[in-house]
Amino acid sequence: MSLIHPTAIVDPQARIDASVTVGPYAVIGAHVAIGARTTVGAHCVIEGHTTIGEDNQIFQFASLGAQPQDKKYAGEPTRLVIGNRNTIREFCTFNTGTAQDLGVTTIGDDNWIMAYVHIAHDCVVGNQTILANNATLAGHVHVGDHVIIGGLTGVHQFTHVGAHAMAGFASHISQDVPPFVMVDGNPLAVRGLNSEGLRRRGFSAERQAALKQAYRLLYRHGLTLEAALARIVALTGDYPGAAGDIELLHGFVAASRRGIAR
Structure with a gap:
């Protein structure tokens, strides 16, 4: 039939x-x-x-x-x-x-x-x-693996959203969203590391710790973008098990053409 x-x-x-x-x-x-x-x-x-x-x-x-x-x-x-x-x-x-x-x-x-x-x-x-x-x-628009985008959210043309990022309800995304972070709002604001998402996907304690340090360097230490990227790369020495995650984050931010949500 x-x-x-x-x-x-x-x-x-x-x-x-x-x-x-x-x-x-x-x-x-x-x-x-x-x-x-x-x-x-x-x-x-x-x-x-x-x-x-x-x-x-x-x-x-x-x-x-x-x-x-x-x-x-x-x-x-x-x-x-x-x-x-x-x-x-x-x-x-x-x-x-x-x-x-x-x-x-x-x-x-x-x-x-x-x-x-x-x-x-x-x-x-x-x-x-x-x-x-x-x-x-x-x-x-490019959207990486494991991304969550909330309802009624608009993503501007040519914008990239990195892997494991999360955007909340009714957000306005007009700049690139780095991997592993949470954003929401209009205007868009960075709210923190997507820690719960990483935990649910089985990220080891070492990988989570490395990404927390990278997030702080990028958003909490008052560094220029260039200085933050240089220190993020150096984290691979302290967290060798997170080298792939650090490379993903660094490469995304370094390649951003629209500028990252910061």
Whole structure:
């Protein structure tokens, strides 16, 4: 028995695994590919050059792969790529990329994306993130692994949010958010280290201690950014087990083009 509801409109050129379930009145375009065991809810529209991996659950009324909301867009065959095991709730809108960037919007694996989330053109979302209801990512936003973004939060175009960071409800993010920190508010304020998140993800006592020291250097000691970065690098001597975390934090801050939330 077919797993595609008879009222769904699926272009015959679409590449859909035989185990995919498609609900009533869904519309799937010619350039769409959907992997095994993914479910597509009623009234979803999946169009454009969109590739969706395995074991995703896409709830009703989602719109995936539509043209970017960019006035420069001229019909180029840009893409949307979604990984595996993502939950995409009702009324989410994910757009394809633009020729002015890499031409692809990318969503990783194991993400929990709640209702009405908008992910604009050329965004890169990592793995195991949580985007709460009405979170909005403008174009070219990068979100690292294990990030949590609170409901009704807006992220300005070209802004980066580092891995393991957390943004509270209704925040206005217009500067880069370093890995491991918590922010919230409008205007945005840094509230502390995301200690509870690190503990829940199994960070060792050494890694947590190193990140606490790095946070203090960056935010509490009154140092210039350059001086804080130099002292953060030196922490690897005292906390060798946290060398990867320190490198991640240092590299993110050093590479920031918009400036970090501070």
